[in-house]
Amino acid sequence: MDWSEHISPDAADIAHMAKEAIAGLPQPYRAAAAEVTLRVEDFAPEPILDEMRIADAFDLTGLYDGIPLIEKSVMDQPDGPDTIWLFRRPILDEWAARGDVALGDLVAHVFVHELAHHFGWSDEDIARIDRWWE
Known part of the structure; x- marks a missing residue:
């Protein structure tokens, strides 16, 4: 295949x-998921990588930054909105390395995994909601 015409x-x-993935969520979660800020960057910023002790930026595909709903209190003074970060280059790298999953499915999987932190879902909850491996 000639890739010179593809970007x-x-x-x-x-x-x-990622926003298309919201439509696939169970009804009770769609509206709340749409309220979470979404940021897509090529890579995680260096301070985040340093804080998480991640040496290789390709090792982080997504991140939830916020206070999970199950932990929020009216007394909380948030620094900013709850945010899900998706890191484009690591996602594309994982997609290329896998070769067995559609890119949209992988993006949805990373997004839902980070959204799980927002909702306070368990691994079992995630497995019921995000059946991307099927």
């Missing part, structure tokens, strides 16, 4: 795929 998906494409 990789940009941040807007990845964001669109």
Whole structure:
């Protein structure tokens, strides 16, 4: 295949795929999921990698930054909105390495995994909601 006419998906494409994943969520979660801020960057910023002690930026595909709903209190003074970060280049790298999953499915999986932190879902909850491996 001649790849000279193809470009990789940009941040807007990845964001669109993540937002499409919201439609696949069970009804009680759709509206709340849509309220979470979504940021797509090529890689995690260095301070985040340093804080998480991650040496290789390709090892982090997504991140939830916020206070999970099950832990929120009216007394909380948040620094900013609850945010899900998706890191485009590590996602594309994982997608290429796997070769067995559609990119939209992988983006949805990473997004839902980070959304699980927001909702306070258990691994069992995630497995019921995100059956991307099927």
